[in-house]
Amino acid sequence: GESVGLHLPTLSVQEGDNSIINCAYSNSASDYFIWYKQESGKGPQFIIDIRSNMDKRQGQRVTVLLNKTVKHLSLQIAATQPGDSAVYFCAEKAGANNLFFGTGTRLTVIP
Amino acid sequence: DARVTQTPRHKVTEMGQEVTMRCQPILGHNTVFWYRQTMMQGLELLAYFRNRAPLDDSGMPKDRFSAEMPDATLATLKIQPSEPRDSAVYFCASGGTGELRSQYFGPGTRLTVT
Numbered sequence: 460g461e462s463v464g465l466h467l468p469t470l471s472v473q474e475g476d477n478s479i480i481n482c483a484y485s486n487s488a489s490d491y492f493i494w495y496k497q498e499s500g501k502g503p504q505f506i507i508d509i510r511s512n513m514d515k516r517q518g519q520r521v522t523v524l525l526n527k528t529v530k531h532l533s534l535q536i537a538a539t540q541p542g543d544s545a546v547y548f549c550a551e552k553a554g555a556n557n558l559f560f561g562t563g564t565r566l567t568v569i570p
Numbered sequence: 571d572a573r574v575t576q577t578p579r580h581k582v583t584e585m586g587q588e589v590t591m592r593c594q595p596i597l598g599h600n601t602v603f604w605y606r607q608t609m610m611q612g613l614e615l616l617a618y619f620r621n622r623a624p625l626d627d628s629g630m631p632k633d634r635f636s637a638e639m640p641d642a643t644l645a646t647l648k649i650q651p652s653e654p655r656d657s658a659v660y661f662c663a664s665g666g667t668g669e670l671r672s673q674y675f676g677p678g679t680r681l682t683v684t
Contacts, residue, residue, distance in 0.1 A: 493671060502574075502661050502675025503613070548613065557626070558670060560613040 467546065471567045478536040480564045482549035487530060491552035494523055494534045497563070498545045506534070506547075536566075544568045572596045574664050574676035582682045588650040591679045594643055595664030602645045603663040603673065604630075604637055613661075619645065652683045 472478045484492070490511040495503035507518045509525050509532075516523050522535040532549050546565050550558040575594045583589055595602050604616040617627035622639040630637065634653070639645045649656055659680050665673035 491670065500677070502663070502678055504675070505671055505673070508671045552670060554626070557615055557618070558673070559615075562612045 467563050467565045469565045469567065471569060472539050474539060474541060474568050474570050476539055478534075478539045478543070478566055478568075480534045480536075480547045480566065482532040482534075482561050482564075484530050484532060484549065484551045484561070486551060486553070486559075487527070489551040489553070492523070492525065492532055493550045493558065494521075494532075495548045495550060495560075496543075496545045497548065503548060503560075539566075539568050541568045541570055572674075574662055574674050576660075576662050576676040576679050578679060579677065580680045580682075582684065583652055584684055585653055586651045587683075588648065589652045589656075589681060589683075591647045591660050591662075591681070593645040593647070593662030593664075593676060595645060595662070596674055597643070599664035599666055599672075599674075600642075601665040601673075602639060603665070604645070604647050605661040605663065605675075606658045607661060607678070608658040616647070616660075649681075652681075654683045657681055657683050 493508045494506040496506050497503045507521050507523050509516045509523045514525055520537045524533045544567050546563045548563045549561045553559040577592045601620050603618040605613050606616055607613045616630040617637040618625055619639050636648045659678040661675050661678045663673045663675045
């Protein structure tokens with residue numbers, strides 16, 4: 460899609476398998492994080508969020524893990540489906556109402 | 571189904587021309603954000619408004635970019651004069667007070683400056 464770069468990290472998974480998308484953040488003081496999904500030709504869409512006082516949060520088919528020690532986030536998608544193919548961004552809170560977005564990972568689901 | 575709308579969806583213009591992009595936030599949302607997405611820089615915040623007042627536009631080149639909210643239903647982003655390096659997808663997002671998770675993105679305006 461037009462929203463992504465040529466050098467995005469990519470992940471290809473077989474339909475039905477679990478996907479794990481990783482993200483490193485920069486600010487150790489960040490206390491809130493969001494994962495977004497961006498499909499081709501569309502704006503980013505909220506998936507799940509997590510506060511820094513948590514290590515794990517689960518949603519429908521998705522789980523976010525936060526490791527503050529190494530400043531790392533991961534998004535796990537269970538039973539990946541073709542509709543999950545998209546670019547996934549992590550974002551960290553920067554200021555009162557700002558988000559700083561990572562570069563994104565392109566997930567391709569192989570039917 | 572409430573959505574953020576943006577017009578135009580695509581714009582091709584020549585260097586030096588003025589470009590105006592429009593955004594209609596979700597009714598009742600009092601925070602509006604403008605982002606730019608490029609291959610090289612990813613998603614960058616340009617400016618954001620709360621209750622129509624600009625709170626932060628530090629991400630925006632001041633000499634050529636301007637953002638306004640003439641009323642609660644319209645946000646505009648103007649570039650004058652446009653340059654090829656402005657080619658990008660520009661997203662508007664709106665949200666409720668204090669809830670970053672409720673920030674809803676529009677479909678974007680793809681701008682190409684030749």
